[in-house]
Amino acid sequence: MIYISFRGQYYKKSTGESTPVVYWNQEKARCKVVRDFRQGNDVNSVLDRWEVSAMKTIAHFKEWKMPPSKAQFWEYFDNIHYTNQEDNTPILFTDYFERFIDNNRVIRSPNTIKGYITCLNKLKEYQKGKGRRLDFGMIGMDLYNDLRRWFLRLGYSDNYFGMIAKTIKTVCREAVNDGISCEGFRHKDFTAIQNDVYNVYLSESELTKIYKLDLTAETVGRFFDIPSSEKAERKQKSLNLARDIFLVGAYTGLRISDLSRLEAANVDGDLIRITTQKTGVDVVIPLHPIVREILSKGCSLRMSDQHANMRVKELARMAGITDEVLVTKIIGGRKEQHPIPKCDLVTTHTARRSFATNAYKSGVPPIAIMKITGHKKESTFLKYIKVSAEENAEMLLNHPFFK
Numbered sequence: 001m002i003y004i005s006f007r008g009q010y011y012k013k014s015t016g017e018s019t020p021v022v023y024w025n026q027e028k029a030r031c032k033v034v035r036d037f038r039q040g041n042d043v044n045s046v047l048d049r050w051e052v053s054a055m056k057t058i059a060h061f062k063e064w065k066m067p068p069s070k071a072q073f074w075e076y077f078d079n080i081h082y083t084n085q086e087d088n089t090p091i092l093f094t095d096y097f098e099r100f101i102d103n104n105r106v107i108r109s110p111n112t113i114k115g116y117i118t119c120l121n122k123l124k125e126y127q128k129g130k131g132r133r134l135d136f137g138m139i140g141m142d143l144y145n146d147l148r149r150w151f152l153r154l155g156y157s158d159n160y161f162g163m164i165a166k167t168i169k170t171v172c173r174e175a176v177n178d179g180i181s182c183e184g185f186r187h188k189d190f191t192a193i194q195n196d197v198y199n200v201y202l203s204e205s206e207l208t209k210i211y212k213l214d215l216t217a218e219t220v221g222r223f224f225d226i227p228s229s230e231k232a233e234r235k236q237k238s239l240n241l242a243r244d245i246f247l248v249g250a251y252t253g254l255r256i257s258d259l260s261r262l263e264a265a266n267v268d269g270d271l272i273r274i275t276t277q278k279t280g281v282d283v284v285i286p287l288h289p290i291v292r293e294i295l296s297k298g299c300s301l302r303m304s305d306q307h308a309n310m311r312v313k314e315l316a317r318m319a320g321i322t323d324e325v326l327v328t329k330i331i332g333g334r335k336e337q338h339p340i341p342k343c344d345l346v347t348t349h350t351a352r353r354s355f356a357t358n359a360y361k362s363g364v365p366p367i368a369i370m371k372i373t374g375h376k377k378e379s380t381f382l383k384y385i386k387v388s389a390e391e392n393a394e395m396l397l398n399h400p401f402f403k
Helices: 040-061 070-081 093-104 110-130 141-153 158-177 204-211 217-223 229-252 289-295 305-318 348-361 366-373 378-384 389-397
Strands: 002-006 009-013 271-275 282-286 324-331 334-341
Touching: 002 040, 009 070, 040 070, 040 093, 093 110, 093 158, 110 141, 110 158, 141 158, 204 229, 204 305, 204 348, 217 229, 229 289, 229 305, 229 348, 282 366, 305 348, 348 366, 348 378, 366 378
Parallel strands: none
Antiparallel strands: 002 009, 271 282, 324 334
16 A cells, blocks of 8 residues: 655555565565565565656646645556656655655664755755756756855855765665666766864863863853853853763763763663664773763753853863864865864864874774774774874884884
């Protein structure tokens, strides 16, 4: 049975196919292809054709002001699906994209779905500005270049556009699997651009400065010039929570999505055991004394990303981590260098990068750190950590080879 929702109306029809429940994948709405059910591929091919015909039918009726009746809908569907009548109605990319997101909500992480929705919304903005809707026949280098110029004009970085291009390629690959004709995304220059971004880390001495900060309501009120004692107390509580979150991240290497789930049950003696949300991998981390101290409070390490990122910048400024860093950014296709106080570059993710970098500088083998951070390749890990040429030389001076 195929179920189609369009403008508040529901249309359903039997596909004529049946599959034993044990071989049906409810999440993907397709058959499992296993040794004991080899005909699963054939059934899936039939279902793919049904889905493509449904998409073409929806695209056709998009021009109507009112949704079609069931008879009108299935009459047009049957003309496409069962006869040799040529259909030139293009499948609209954003329509397919919406269905792609709905089909992946259960099997993809919330953050991945959030990224898909952001990309879809940006493409809809682009369509509105251009006064046209995208179909799969438009996917190619002309669109790629025009999209890139559009994003750069709006002040987005090449890396942001690269994320959009990567998502478009993901959707196109799925469309091809569904039997939709789309080849333009395969061009060698249809790539997800990624320029190096300057990311900072905090040294162990800088982390100690944050750890030792005097975060009383009086101190916070004076530093931020907050006359109200009540507001100063609220700010102090927020900064204390952000500090706890940041320090636990800096001494465990966990992402903020995992820190919010960390509780006493994850502590096993001198170890932390947790299944990471993003990758689903079980990690075991030695329990640092500062982490033990923070977890012993029994407080939840939950704070929105936006607020946590604001607070950690303020913490770094209070700790005097204000040296200027020369940062190179590519804006509008041009390289620009700007001196920025280090505190303004600190984010919640800086904690995880600081963990990896400080552990590496302390002599922990990369493979051991990668077991915690989840990096699969050492080459990727070495790009992730932040070790300058001078720091690398200092590490080598302590190596027996140079003694």
